[in-house]
Amino acid sequence: MGPSEAPATVEQIAAAMAALGLYDGENTPEEHAAEAARLSGEDAYRVRMVNALLGVVQAEAAMADAVRIDPDAHVAAWEEQLKAAGAGPDDPVRRVEFLRWQVLRAGTPVREMATNHEAGPIPLAAAHTATALHLLLGVIAASQDAVAQGDVETLAAQADQLQAAREALSAAVDNTELLLNMLKSVGL
Structure with a gap:
């Protein structure tokens, strides 16, 4: 996400998690509203969802980093993470x-x-x-x-x-x- 872009919605985050096989909810506004109410608000729910997605992606990155490749290739891959984060x-x-x-x-x-x-x-x-x-x-x-x-x-x-x-x-x-x-x- 670039610095001027709007943050991802919980629906987008849930869809990304579903694409990775890690979200089995309905991904409806009602479902998200109920979960947000349970977690004391939309912000708390969104933060939790984003961090769950981040954890999944970090676990994938850790597995990818375990692959033996040229050290320069690892550095280039890590640079991609920094670039993607702006x-x-x-x-x-x-x-x-x-x-x-x-x-x-x-x-x-x-x-x-x-x-x-x-x-x-x-x-x-x-x-x-x-x-x-x-x-x-x-x-x-x-x-x-x-x-x-x-x-x-x-x-x-x-x-x-x-x-x-x-x-x-x-x-x-x-x-x-x-x-x-x-x-x-x-x-x-």
């Missing part, structure tokens, strides 16, 4: 913001995992790393051309985000060290 190389800020969104989505379940103290320090290290990457991508998006242009003011405005990213990375290293020290203490 995040091609011609718009670096949009590209970084899209990558930032992907990191946020990928990092959220990791952060949830890290809330379980029994999981140990490595999920926590991974959660801190995901947070740092999300923050750093935000800095890149906000100051894309500032370094090349010598725009100190724009760079200075990112100091808090850079500090937060540094703290998250430091916490990730600390948690990694914790497990390494535990392994060392038992002779491994």
Whole structure:
């Protein structure tokens, strides 16, 4: 979808899922209205449908990525995903913001995992790393051309985000060290 296009309707999303064999409803306005009411509104229902479709497509992409092909062919395929999302190389800020969104989505379940103290320090290290990457991508998006242009003011405005990213990375290293020290203490 391009940036100026209207979002897909739930009927279109359901049709795409049906084409993949993953939707067996009637795909009628009444059916969708009832489901939207059950999920506390049309927006909540549409978000759920879009994410279900995204999950299906991501599972297909993961299977496709498992096929052994030339590494350059994989990179070209991954570039197609970015282009299809409107995040091609011609718009670096949009590209970084899209990558930032992907990191946020990928990092959220990791952060949830890290809330379980029994999981140990490595999920926590991974959660801190995901947070740092999300923050750093935000800095890149906000100051894309500032370094090349010598725009100190724009760079200075990112100091808090850079500090937060540094703290998250430091916490990730600390948690990694914790497990390494535990392994060392038992002779491994």
